[in-house]
Amino acid sequence: MKILIINGPNLNLLGKREPEVYGDQSFEAYFENLKLKFKEVELEYFQSNIEGELIGKIQEVGFSYDGIVLNAAAYTHTSVGIGDAIKAVESPVVEVHISNTHQREQFRHVSYISPNAKGVILGFGLKSYELAIRSFLE
Ligand code: DQA
DSSP states (O other): OEEEEEEOTTGGGTTTSOHHHHOSOOHHHHHHHHHHHTTTSEEEEEEOSOHHHHHHHHHHHTTTSSEEEEEOGGGGGTOHHHHHHHHHSSSOEEEEESSOGGGSOGGGGOOSSGGGSSEEEESSTTHHHHHHHHHHHO
16 A cells, blocks of 8 residues: 655644644654554655645656545645646545644635545644544555
């Protein structure tokens, strides 16, 4: 089973960025824990702050990987292009968010990812990623 985690803009700053919202752990450190937890899964990780690079990666893996776990971050609320890319590929995509976006500003209540995602997991902190991976296994 091959799963790619894709993180969008500013998620490279996890651990430093608004720790009261996103926690104090870097994604790199958390990813090491994930790999230990899911030894049976071929887990990969990609992060970019650039919309086109995120679309390129979805296209690149989206016809061969078993699943994509996508936190498109701020692009969730703006990107028709990422939404279309998810629709275009065959691999199922689970949308994740660290925070509960529905408890936050109104503009975060809109997602261009959700209509084309297999499912959505949000609000469980970094654990949202673990729950998303589990959804592919069970
Ligand atoms: C986020 C929520 C988004 O609204 C925000 O722009 C992010 C992170 C989350 O994981 O909670 O960058 O996707």
